[in-house]
Each structure stands twice: as structure tokens, then as C-alpha cells.
Amino acid sequence: MSDTDRVAESAGGPAEADVEPAGRLRSTASAIAGFAKRVPFSLTFAVLLVATAVTTGSIFGAASANTESTWAAGVGTTIERGHWWSVLTALAIPEDPFQLVAGVVLAATLLGIAELRLGTARAILAFMVTGVIGVTIGVLLQWIGSLAGEWWATGTSVDLTLDPLTGIVGALITATAFMTALWRRRIRIVAFAFVLVFVLYDGDSSNVYRLIAGLAGLALGAVLARSPSPLAPRRSSHRETRTLIATAVAITAIGPIVSLINGEELTPFAFSASLFGADVPDSDAVLAECASVASAFCDRQLALLSAQGPGVILLSFLPLVLLLLAAWGLRNGRRFALMLAVAVNIALALLAWFSFDLAATIADGEEWTGFDVGELIVWTVAAVLLPVVMALVLLVFRRQFAIRAPNRAVARFTSVVAGSFVVLAGAYLITALVTIEEFVPDATPLDVLIDTVKRFVPVHFVAAFDPIVVPVHDVTFVLYQLVGPLFWAIFVIAAVPFLSATADRSHARDRARVLANLQRGGGGSLGFMATWPGNDYWFSDDEQATVAYRVVNGIAITMSDPICPEGRDAQTIREFAAFCDRNSWVPVFYSVHDRYLPVFEALGWQHMPVGEETVVATTGLELTGKPWQKVRQALNRGIKEGLTTVWTTWDELPIATVAEINAISEEWVAEKELPEMGFTLGGMEELKDPEVRLMLAVGPDGRPQAVTSWLPTYREGVPIGWTIDFMRRADGSMNGVMEFLIASAALHMKEEGAEFLSLSGAPLATKPLAPGEEPPPATVMTRLLDWLGKTLEPAYGFTSLFRFKAKFNPEYHTISMAYPDPLALPAIGVAIGRAYLPEVSPREAVALVRTLTR
Structure with a gap:
């Protein structure tokens, strides 16, 4: 029975005959064919x-x-x-x-x-x-x-x-x-x-x-x-911002090369392009004439001659190569790529500015009028503007590029680059000094030293600057051409793994160990969040127990229940608290369930509720009776409109569907003035884990109308439950499409033998009271949480989301925060805020405050 048939049966009627079978997404070929029509x-x-x-x-x-x-x-x-x-x-x-x-x-x-x-x-x-x-x-x-x-x-x-x-x-x-x-x-x-x-x-x-x-x-x-x-x-998501900036950097990288290739046109960089023109002076004649005579003519001829040769031409493409390398790193949020892109753009701006001097050097005695000089300055400023603006954009958005390489990778990259520079520069300098009498014009040791530095810079940056000396000796001339391209080739080769190193290999092994412990059982319904990027891990001596945490301003905040075998809860919590104490951190167990609270009480810790998790038992689930009426209405409407569902993983999606999901998510982000939240709230990157499942609502045209992601909870390596994380719906999708999708997911999980479905935690929410139940006595903290929930509602809709989840008749499981010292609560609150909003910009902070005060 397909997912659609199960939905129809639970909704009280058969699926319509023309309903598209579940699992049918548009293939890339069909998307292209439909486009052509x-x-x-x-x-x-x-x-x-x-x-x-x-x-x-x-x-x-x-x-x-x-x-x-x-x-x-x-x-x-x-x-x-x-x-x-x-x-x-x-x-x-x-x-x-x-x-x-x-x-x-x-x-x-x-x-x-x-x-x-x-x-x-x-x-x-x-x-x-x-x-x-x-x-x-x-x-x-x-x-x-x-x-x-x-x-x-x-x-x-x-x-x-x-x-x-x-x-x-x-x-x-x-x-x-x-x-x-x-x-x-x-x-x-x-x-x-x-x-x-x-x-x-x-x-x-x-x-x-x-x-x-x-x-x-x-x-x-x-x-x-x-x-x-x-x-x-x-506004765009952090991921999309990085993509756009990286794309702009890659596109602007081709500018100087276009100008160098098309040097006949009137553009600011055409002046430097003249160095690579067709009228190459005869080297023997220039060297003979300028060996002992200094003149403007000789300066110009030597500048042109110094720009010839395969090594020099290869080096002229250096800005393009470095900016493309930087763009790749920027796409992945790398801080070193930011520094590299800013440096290259500043260098390009300086090149455009110095092109005025370069133009005068190669002008061959032409008379320049005041109007000509003014025009040249205008065009030079125009060329300066683009790289300067690009550098400023990178600096303004520097918060988006915060990923640093581990110290070991930094040391390895620095040693390779510095070592290769010393060897290559030293080889050329020593050879040039030995053959110093075979330079034209005559060179001094200082001239040779300056020329050594110039060998590593594209010639159109430095050709107009004294000294301009050209070696005549064969070995020296080979090194003159070779050392620059060879050094930058080593730099680029070393930078590729450097820009890929997000963490030590030990960190990747740690994540694998965390996943193994989760699959044995433990961590609760929110435990899979421990595998997300950005977490650090503590392991017990036998590696059977794990705590995932993040340190913010000296506060070590955990993400879920301890991941440990049954019966080791108290020991794991005590050992982790001792580990934090040795590091002078304040431990905070965030989003833990009630079963762990006696452990904290025994330790003398305080605890308070921070939300409610809504859980639906899927064993024996039947969507019947009045409590399920609204959900059945959404199911029936979805079936009538031809919606189907797909249970899949990210890697199994067609390219066209990947693009459509990206568009749905980005549109959702763009509709908000507010920054994205992280920590216990996953985004697009978390969808791509092969252990995570996606449930898609697909329209009759094969396009996704809504997307959800589900995190597994294991017992002995088998998923026994699934927790929702990512929820997005397309603009113009059916009203009630999320109810349709979640109910379909619940029926699918029931069919697969799962025991429960968790709709995750609702921060700052309070479960409804049972008939006749008295509310607990109010405290300062509960009043504060109630105020926070009402205040943040316009910004993030926690309360409305909680009401939405109530449609599925869940059980309510309180999730709490446990902490050892009440005096640390202000610092804990700030740390949790930074954990949820690690990359909030001043503009986003202003937007948040504006929304909260409306």
C-alpha cells in the first residue's frame, strides 16, 4: 500500500484513481522537456x-x-x-x-x-x-x-x-x-x-x-x-549570503584577464595590457643599446622586455587563480578565503591606480593634455572602484566567514608556503648576485634584492617601478621566469587542503563515535542533534557515554540528554560536571527530560522548564474521532488536490528537486527581517546527513509543496522513532499542507514499525492543563519565561507553533534546563542566546528589537 493509499484509508475514503503514486518526483530530463514546451x-x-x-x-x-x-x-x-x-x-x-x-x-x-x-x-x-x-x-x-x-x-x-x-x-x-x-x-x-x-x-x-x-x-x-x-x-540565509558573495568574487576575478586579453580597447587596465602587446622589442638590440645608457626610451623598452616570457605571462593570471580559489573557500565560509579575497582586491585596486604611472611609462613621448589627464584619472578611479567595493562588501559580511582551520593545518600551510618562498627567493637571489655583472642595465646588490621580490608579483603590478633590470645569464634568466609561477603553484596546491580543513581528523572520528553510541541507544528523542556541526564532545573513559556541548563565554551548554547506556545517567552527568570544573566552565544541561531531574536534585542543582516536547505514539495510530477532525480535513483535501508524499534522503533527490527545495527555504528566510536561529534548530546543511530522512509533499506536477526532515532515535542500531526538525512550505501551496505532510509521515512510520513521532520541543511553551488541574505556583523564573514567550512570539512564533502541534493530539514531555549555580543565570541566558544566534549582525539585532517592540 502506498503512502497515499494509507492516507486515504485513515482519512475515511479511498484514494482517487488518478492520484499520482507516492514517490514520483520530476526527473531532470522531464523538467527539461516540460521547460521546452x-x-x-x-x-x-x-x-x-x-x-x-x-x-x-x-x-x-x-x-x-x-x-x-x-x-x-x-x-x-x-x-x-x-x-x-x-x-x-x-x-x-x-x-x-x-x-x-x-x-x-x-x-x-x-x-x-x-x-x-x-x-x-x-x-x-x-x-x-x-x-x-x-x-x-x-x-x-x-x-x-x-x-x-x-x-x-x-x-x-x-x-x-x-x-x-x-x-x-x-x-x-x-x-x-x-x-x-x-x-x-x-x-x-x-x-x-x-x-x-x-x-x-x-x-x-x-x-x-x-x-x-x-x-x-x-x-x-x-x-x-x-x-x-x-x-x-x-534578506538571505547565511548559506545563501556566502554563495552570492563567492559568486561575485569569482565573476570579478575575470575582469583583469579580460582587459589583458582585449588590450586594444579603451579601458583602465588596457594600459597594463600594453605590456603584453604584439610589438615586442628585440632583446639583443635593447640590451646592447641600454647596457650603459639610461633614458626614458630604455626604461620603456626594458619594461616591455621584462614582461616577456612564459613564466611572466603565467604569473599575470595570478589574480584570477587566487580569486577563484578564494571564491571556493568563501562558499564554504572560510576566514582565510576572506583574507585572501580582500588582499587580492586591494592589490587590484592599487594596480588600477598605478596604471596612470604605467601609462606614462609606455606612452612613447606622446603629449598629454589636461583633458586627457582628467579622462585617465576618471577611468582609473572607475577601475579602482570595483575591487574596492568588493573588498568592502567582504569586510562588511565578515561574520559570514568565521570557519577557521585547525592549528595543525595552519602550521602545515604556513611552513610549506614560507619554506618554499625562502628556498625559491634564495635560489634566485644567490644566482643573481653571483651573475650580477650580467644584468642590463648594470645592477647593484640592492637592485637585485628588490628584483627578487618582484619575481613573485605579476609584472603588470610592478613593471613601471625602478629598478628595471633584466638578467642576461641563461641560468639566472630561467630562474627569473620560474620562481614566481612555481611559488604560487605551491601556494595554491597547499591552500586547497587548508581551505578544506574544518576540524582535526580526531573531530571526525569523535562524531563517528557519537553516532555509534546513539545507535546503541541513549540521547533521547533529541539526541541526534549531537551529531550536528559546531559541537564538541566529552567521552567517558570507556567511550560508552557521550555528552555533546558548546562553550559560549565560559558556559558549557549541552544539546540533549546524556548519550549513555541505561543506568549510567548519574555517573555520566557527574563525570561531565567534573570535566567542566577542571576547565573552569559552568555546565548547563539544556533540553533534558524529566527522568534526569532527580540526578540533578541529588547534586544540589537547580532546574527549570524551558519548553514542551510534543510526542505522538505511532504504534496503533488511527486518525479517527473528533480530535483528529482537522487533520483528516487536510488529508482529504490533499488527496483531492492530487498531493502525494515521498520518504527519501537528500542524496536520492533529483537535481531539479534539490533546486526547488533550496528556493523554498530561501523564500522562507527572505520573508523574515530576523536572523536565522541555530543550536537546536537545524537548517539546510543538516538535511544532507545520510541518516536523516525527508518527507516531501509533492503536487501533481511533481514539484515539492512542502518539506520536512526527520532525525532518527535508535535502539540497537534500528530507528524506533523520528523527530521533526526542518519544516518549510512553498508559497502558494495548499492550505493545511503541513498537517497533510506530518500525518502522512506518522502513517508511514507506523507502517515501518516506528514507536513514536516527535514534533520536537516548543521553546518557552507551557503544556495545557488537564480538566480540573491547578496551575503550578508562579515563581520569578516562571513569570520571566512567560514574559519571554509572549515577547518573542511576534519574532519567532513559538506559541503559534506550539498550538499547531497540538492538532496532532500529542503527549507533552517537559524539557528542562539544569544548572549548578543560580547566580550564573544571567550569564547562562546570554550564552544560550549566543548559541541560538551565533552570527547575528547589528542590522539583524536592530530588526529583532524593532519586531519585539511593535
Whole structure:
């Protein structure tokens, strides 16, 4: 019997015949096929690009002069010749085979995404409106700028542009107004980062047109959505913030390389690109002429000569490699990656600033007017701006990148990097000093020492700085080319494991031992949380007992009941308390059940309730009678609407479903002004544990409407119960989808032989009184907890969540906090707050206070 059939039977009726069987998720192939059927305009436009490329001949090479003069947009055609139609035709003809391939691929994907969100009619409108606006305003800026003598406008006013990507970018940005917060933010950041990089470092007309089209898309999207809210920033999860920043760093990394490759264009980095130009001076002639003569000409020729050779060229790609390495580390929250990315971006900003001096060095005696100097400064500042902004963003969000490598990994990485630098720098320095008479021009020991440092820096950073000396001796010249690339290759190779080292191997072994103890039994229904990242572990001498804890400001806070064999509760608690005492920590047992309270009372400790766990017995569970009426209504409605359920693990999910769950979670986070909570509340990362199970509510189209995760409780290695952790529902999902999903999970667990289902603890909640039961006498602490519960309700909804769980007619198990010293309560409260909100920023703290005081 499928999960859907069980649901129907318990709900009081048979499953409808056309209900999709449980377990059917959209495969990646079916998702692609369904996508293709819904984007006719995008696929038609891709075919149109091929047709226009064949007709105009650009499928075989660059568009002909006749094609450009007739159909391309630009000052010469659109304005001077009056070809008004060119702002339209430029959007439909690829300029060359490369742009044809890019246009077809992006039309079928990015334009398809836009059409999927906007619908065909509005996608056509967005493509045409933003494309025409981008090209028209771009051409006007070139025309006006060229009349004023502005460098970029003057240099590009003769360009004639064919660019289908302009309309695609504009339509995509327009469509983001109709996307979830996750994809709206991702697409806007990635798209604008790419466009800005090419505007600053390439300088081609089409890139400026795309930027203008993207900005027009923002405005058009807000108009079509009939709300300015799509323009408002939305908060993201810590994981998503790291992903976005890492992506931006990776994209901006390609900027200097684009400029170096495309050195003929007028961009700030084109000056340093001139070092790698085609006009390489003859080395023998330069060395002969400049051996004993110092002049501006010789300085320039030596600067150009010093930039030649395979090693020097390889070293020019160093910023790209280091930023890509940093982006990978930033994605994983690494502090060293943050430091590396900031350092490289500051270096790139300095390079752009010093490009003014470099331009003067290679200017070959040209006369510079005051206007030229002003233009150069403006462009240099523009190039400085991007890396500076990137460095500032990294520093502002530095709290997101707090993961440090263990001390052993730091020592290993430092010794490898420092040792290799000493060896390689020493080898070049000694060889250069031995052959010092074979440098051009004549070099002093100080010149050689400075040049040794320059061997490890990309030449476009230091080529214009004295001394400029070039070795003539063969061995010295080989080391001149080799030591820099070899050192940075060692650095990158050593950094990869360094950025992967999250903890000592012993910590990974500890987690495996914790899991083994859990599987033998112990830890209670919340015990699996002990395996989560961020915990430290205490083990008894025989390793049969475990306590998972976190130390915050000298307070050692446990996460659950002690994980130990039956009968060893008191011994385990006493031994852990002694361990904390030796380390000068205050032990606090948090979220422990009533069976342990006599142990603490015997030790003279205080304890107080901090929440209620709601537990549903699944053995013999029947969803009948009036108490289950609301749940049955949700079940019946779900069956009627074609919902099914899937019991699975993260690793078994199709790629399309993984993306949809990420989007559901991120949308949930984006709807809140408040920081995410941690400690006993898991997030996306905790879903990926292979021991954790997921229960998904799936719509008739194969898309998940709601997601829950379940943590196992073991007895002799077999799960006997499951505790809910992660709960998310998609916008627009069926009302009551969570009731449908949890009830379906309960029936599945019953079928699998599980004994109970826990809906986890409800912090600061109080179980309802039985008929005739008197409430316990109020104390200062119970009044404080009651006040906290009411105060935090607008922010986190603890009380409403507790009422939701009451629909499932659970048993209530009080969970308590035990502590040895009442005088430590203020410090304990602060420590628990920091445990739940370890990465709260000042802005999030203000948002929390604002919410609590409404």
C-alpha cells in the first residue's frame, strides 16, 4: 500500500484513481522537456538567430561591412544615416559565430527562463522594450560623448553593433520581478556582476547596451508586477549570503584577464595590457643599446622586455587563480578565503591606480593634455572602484566567514608556503648576485634584492617601478621566469587542503563515535542533534557515554540528554560536571527530560522548564474521532488536490528537486527581517546527513509543496522513532499542507514499525492543563519565561507553533534546563542566546528589537 493509499484509508475514503503514486518526483530530463514546451518564443528566437546568421553570412565569420552598415546599430548608422530600424535589427543578428553560439544557448536558457516567469506575450514585450532602450540610449550616449570629446564615446562612436544578448539580458532582469527571492537575488547579482566586469574591463559598446537594458529591466519588471517591492532588497540565509558573495568574487576575478586579453580597447587596465602587446622589442638590440645608457626610451623598452616570457605571462593570471580559489573557500565560509579575497582586491585596486604611472611609462613621448589627464584619472578611479567595493562588501559580511582551520593545518600551510618562498627567493637571489655583472642595465646588490621580490608579483603590478633590470645569464634568466609561477603553484596546491580543513581528523572520528553510541541507544528523542556541526564532545573513559556541548563565554551548554547506556545517567552527568570544573566552565544541561531531574536534585542543582516536547505514539495510530477532525480535513483535501508524499534522503533527490527545495527555504528566510536561529534548530546543511530522512509533499506536477526532515532515535542500531526538525512550505501551496505532510509521515512510520513521532520541543511553551488541574505556583523564573514567550512570539512564533502541534493530539514531555549555580543565570541566558544566534549582525539585532517592540 502506498503512502497515499494509507492516507486515504485513515482519512475515511479511498484514494482517487488518478492520484499520482507516492514517490514520483520530476526527473531532470522531464523538467527539461516540460521547460521546452513552455518557451515557444525563446526557441523560435534561437532558430531566428541561426537563420539571420546564415542569411547575412555571420555564421562563417564576422559580419560583412555591408551587413553592419545596413542592419547594425551605432552613431554612424542609427543617427548619422537615419537607420532608425537598426535599434531593432541589431537585436536579431549575431555578429560572428561565437556570438551566434552564445545567442542560441542563452536564448534557449536565460530567455526561456524569462518567458517561463513572464509568459510569452510579456517576454516578447520585455525583450523588445529593454533591448530597444538599451541600444537607443547607448547610441545616444556615444553620440553626445563623442561631440564632447569623451574618450570612451569617441573611441567607440565608430563601432557598429549587432548584439542579440542585449534584449536577452533585459528580458531576464525584467522576469526577476516575478521570481522567488532566492532566484531574483541570484540572477540579478550574477547578471549585473558579469555585465559590469565587461563594461569596466572590456569597454565594448555592446556591454554598455546590456547594462542599460538590465537597468531598464528592473524598472519594467516593477511596472509589470504592479509593485515596487521587487526592487526592495530581501534578506538571505547565511548559506545563501556566502554563495552570492563567492559568486561575485569569482565573476570579478575575470575582469583583469579580460582587459589583458582585449588590450586594444579603451579601458583602465588596457594600459597594463600594453605590456603584453604584439610589438615586442628585440632583446639583443635593447640590451646592447641600454647596457650603459639610461633614458626614458630604455626604461620603456626594458619594461616591455621584462614582461616577456612564459613564466611572466603565467604569473599575470595570478589574480584570477587566487580569486577563484578564494571564491571556493568563501562558499564554504572560510576566514582565510576572506583574507585572501580582500588582499587580492586591494592589490587590484592599487594596480588600477598605478596604471596612470604605467601609462606614462609606455606612452612613447606622446603629449598629454589636461583633458586627457582628467579622462585617465576618471577611468582609473572607475577601475579602482570595483575591487574596492568588493573588498568592502567582504569586510562588511565578515561574520559570514568565521570557519577557521585547525592549528595543525595552519602550521602545515604556513611552513610549506614560507619554506618554499625562502628556498625559491634564495635560489634566485644567490644566482643573481653571483651573475650580477650580467644584468642590463648594470645592477647593484640592492637592485637585485628588490628584483627578487618582484619575481613573485605579476609584472603588470610592478613593471613601471625602478629598478628595471633584466638578467642576461641563461641560468639566472630561467630562474627569473620560474620562481614566481612555481611559488604560487605551491601556494595554491597547499591552500586547497587548508581551505578544506574544518576540524582535526580526531573531530571526525569523535562524531563517528557519537553516532555509534546513539545507535546503541541513549540521547533521547533529541539526541541526534549531537551529531550536528559546531559541537564538541566529552567521552567517558570507556567511550560508552557521550555528552555533546558548546562553550559560549565560559558556559558549557549541552544539546540533549546524556548519550549513555541505561543506568549510567548519574555517573555520566557527574563525570561531565567534573570535566567542566577542571576547565573552569559552568555546565548547563539544556533540553533534558524529566527522568534526569532527580540526578540533578541529588547534586544540589537547580532546574527549570524551558519548553514542551510534543510526542505522538505511532504504534496503533488511527486518525479517527473528533480530535483528529482537522487533520483528516487536510488529508482529504490533499488527496483531492492530487498531493502525494515521498520518504527519501537528500542524496536520492533529483537535481531539479534539490533546486526547488533550496528556493523554498530561501523564500522562507527572505520573508523574515530576523536572523536565522541555530543550536537546536537545524537548517539546510543538516538535511544532507545520510541518516536523516525527508518527507516531501509533492503536487501533481511533481514539484515539492512542502518539506520536512526527520532525525532518527535508535535502539540497537534500528530507528524506533523520528523527530521533526526542518519544516518549510512553498508559497502558494495548499492550505493545511503541513498537517497533510506530518500525518502522512506518522502513517508511514507506523507502517515501518516506528514507536513514536516527535514534533520536537516548543521553546518557552507551557503544556495545557488537564480538566480540573491547578496551575503550578508562579515563581520569578516562571513569570520571566512567560514574559519571554509572549515577547518573542511576534519574532519567532513559538506559541503559534506550539498550538499547531497540538492538532496532532500529542503527549507533552517537559524539557528542562539544569544548572549548578543560580547566580550564573544571567550569564547562562546570554550564552544560550549566543548559541541560538551565533552570527547575528547589528542590522539583524536592530530588526529583532524593532519586531519585539511593535
